Amino acid sequence: MKRTILVVDDSPFVYHQLKDMVEDSDYEVIGSAKSGEEGLEQFRQLKPDIVILDIIMPGIDGLETARILMEENAEVKIVMLSSLFDANLLTEVKKMGLKFLLPKPLEKDVLFATLALLEH
Amino acid sequence: MSVQVNVVQTFVDSLISATEEIVDFPLEYRKESIKILDTEEIHIQSEGIFASKMCFQLEHSLVEEILKRMLKHKKLTSDIRDLYLGEYINILSGHALTRINNIIGKSSRLTVPIVGAGAIKEKIYKQNCVIAFTSEYGDMLLHINYEWNEYL
Numbered sequence: 309m310k311r312t313i314l315v316v317d318d319s320p321f322v323y324h325q326l327k328d329m330v331e332d333s334d335y336e337v338i339g340s341a342k343s344g345e346e347g348l349e350q351f352r353q354l355k356p357d358i359v360i361l362d363i364i365m366p367g368i369d370g371l372e373t374a375r376i377l378m379e380e381n382a383e384v385k386i387v388m389l390s391s392l393f394d395a396n397l398l399t400e401v402k403k404m405g406l407k408f409l410l411p412k413p414l415e416k417d418v419l420f421a422t423l424a425l426l427e428h
Numbered sequence: 429m430s431v432q433v434n435v436v437q438t439f440v441d442s443l444i445s446a447t448e449e450i451v452d453f454p455l456e457y458r459k460e461s462i463k464i465l466d467t468e469e470i471h472i473q474s475e476g477i478f479a480s481k482m483c484f485q486l487e488h489s490l491v492e493e494i495l496k497r498m499l500k501h502k503k504l505t506s507d508i509r510d511l512y513l514g515e516y517i518n519i520l521s522g523h524a525l526t527r528i529n530n531i532i533g534k535s536s537r538l539t540v541p542i543v544g545a546g547a548i549k550e551k552i553y554k555q556n557c558v559i560a561f562t563s564e565y566g567d568m569l570l571h572i573n574y575e576w577n578e579y580l
Binding site for chain 2: 318319320321322324328364365366390391392393394395396397411412413
């Protein structure tokens, strides 16, 4: 059975990029949301295995969305995405208990390496 | 500012490498100023140690090529056009700000990009620079109004 992914990003670019990248793989993008608020709703409805979450978004940002998701579901697997990926942000992400922050634009090899790590 | 950051060079390097990564064509930095007409504007701001207002002006022909390459074979509709363009600028600005943050060891954060004129913070910062790029598809200008928040 394919592992399911929810993409939360205000730009459809990442959603389309991801859909193309996971085609013919063990993963499937089952939904997308354009804001943190919409992402939380979609997560509750779709119950995906993995959430790919952008940090800079209008409304509640990705870090706050991740915090709420982890509060609601301790088992949730989250991969953060950002065009900004400096040392301070990495520290902030780690402090929250998040393990993965990928730089934009997404690279296929990096994405699959991260997805593989998520399984362990 | 105890650590010196060459703002122009940082943005030049970041915009060239990020453009190559996203849409796979070269942007070329031009030292001499250029005038471009028929442009689209995208605004983005940063807050934190590097406080700035950035305005990207892209020639329409360049915008069209960027969108075509980002979309690949997908259909371009008016509602996603601005979102794709905003994402391109978000990635470019993010790469530049990442370099600045890593050099200084402190944080600045980006706002969501706004495609179109206006709707930007009224505050005027002390320093200005204009960076010009050219490509086979058209030109780009980046206006940065910025200052360093020394106390952060």
